[in-house]
Amino acid sequence: MKKFEAILNGKAHLVILLFSFLFVSMQSFAFQPSDIKYVEYKGEVVNARNGRPISSAYLALNNSNISTITNSDGEFSLKVPEDLTEATVTISVLGFQSKTLPLSYFQSANTRIELDETVEELSEVSLYKATNPELLVKEMLSKKDENYLTDQSLMTGFYRETIKKGWSNVSLSEAVVKIFKNPYNSYKRDMVSLYKARKSTDYNKLDTLALKLRGGPYNTLYLDMMKYTEYVLRPGMVESYEFKFDDPAKINDRYTYVVEFKEIDESDPWYYGKLFIDAETSTLVKAEYSLNVDNRDAAEAMFVKKKPNGSKVYPTELNYQVDYAQDDGKWHYAYGKAQMEYVVNWKRKIFNSKYKIDSEMVVTDYEEYVSDDWKKTVDLINPNIVMVDDVSGFADSEFWGSNNIIEPDKSIQNAIDKINRKND
Known part of the structure; x- marks a missing residue:
């Protein structure tokens, strides 16, 4: 399975575990309010x-x-x-x-x-000097230590995960997390502590299948392409991609090259997408990419670990996004989003069940953190964590404290209200 063995070992992507019985584990996490108003x-x-x-x-x-x-x-x-x-x-x-x-x-x-929409014509800006997109990507990777955080930091983030069956919302999980972010020039992996979580799920609409997401907040954290280069653009495998320039763009008032990339070998699921590279510093500031899963058998072998008899389960669409923010000349992970669609095909049923899973995490605050004491005072979650049910979460008016959150979508809020009314 060439590159996918490394991906699966690193748990970089969503992995579906489908069981014919329901199992939800309960955990509790500490939440420490702030005195600041x-x-x-x-x-x-x-x-x-x-x-x-x-x-x-x-x-x-x-x-x-x-x-x-x-x-x-x-x-x-x-x-x-x-x-x-x-x-x-x-x-x-x-x-x-x-x-x-x-x-x-x-x-x-x-x-x-x-x-206002950006209407400036950027293709003729004299700032653009690069003529070879592959060399530009190699330069981007080689400058990782120079352009990204070299000190460990403690980040606060907000994570959301939603599951839809067809057009109906059937599950919502949200969490305030603390991320112990190791430097980009370190091989040490980041660690996450879950401060507070809430989940509401209509299990009656999940075909009596317990759907577990291996990774939870790690799903979006591992999208940090410059920290975890081994998952997509490994420096030693740049030659396995095709690169070409798209029209340049402007992000945060900075000019960027837009480089389209696509894996050459299409025998297995393969990556393709766009890299937005700062024209002045060769820094990756944004990436939008997907994994082609037209090969259903290979995709099922890659993502589905266990399933009930009489069913076929396979992903049909996988899309990712990562954004970086700059502070004092250094860039860091700021936002990650993963979207996954998959099908459950039952042999004895006329219609398939289609599910869509969206997960996203935004870093809302961070600070340099030179000590390791924090890791000793909190419960670190495992990358395999399953987002758990917290029956009191939605009823807690002080739930989020001072943490910035992603405002609930109207469709998500409606789903929450419906599920809550059903549980009253």
Whole structure:
């Protein structure tokens, strides 16, 4: 299975475990509230031309490590210490001009931020010197130690995982996590502690199958392509890809090369996508990529570890995204998203069951952390963790404390309300 053996050993991707019985393990995690008082601002980010919502727009509180991201409806929730009244917030997303606004512009609800589309013609900018996309990718990989964090840090993140059967939401898991992030020039893996989690699942719609995701928050953390280069763009295997330039782009007011890549060998599931590389520093600032799983037998062997008799289970679509943020000239993982669709085909049933799994994590704060004491005071989760049911999570009005979260999508919120009414 060539490259996929390394991928599976590293647990970089979702692996489905399907059982004919239900099993959910219970765990408890400590949550430590802060004495700092916060002010919450809510609103939406939209296209100035047509008013359509902009998803995955990044909101960063300047001169701090606080940030959040909009959901698929363009909505956001941003919590800021109440003493930072003179702060400014920068809003940025690919394809739109960045905007910086004073905090006084934001309201507790219904804040509307309009972004203009990027219309600047970038292909003729003299800054672009690279002519060979493969050499540019090699330079990007060789500058990892120079461009990314070289100190260990402690990050706060928000993780969400949703499961849909057809068009219906059947499961939602959310968590506030702490990430012990090792330097990019270190081979040590990152570690995660789950501070607080909540989950609501309608098991009656899961075909009496317990669906477990191996990895939980690690699924999105392992998308950090520059930390875990062994999973996709391993330096020694760059020659196994085809590269070509797409039209250049502008991200956070910085010019970027856009490099399309595709694996040459298509006998097994193969990667393809786009790399957004900073033109001045050769830093990877964003990646959007997919795994082609047209070969169903190979995909099933790769992802499905166990299944009930009389069924065939295989993924049909796998899409990934990773975004990086810069602080004091160094870049770090800021956002990861994985989307997976798969089919359960029963021999004695006329219709297939189709599932869609979305998981995403945004880093909302981070700080340098030179000590190892933190690892001794918390319960680190295993990369194989299953997101557990927390029956009190949705009823806890103080659940999130001061943590910035991804504002729930309308469809997700409706699913939560329906499941809660059913459980009352």
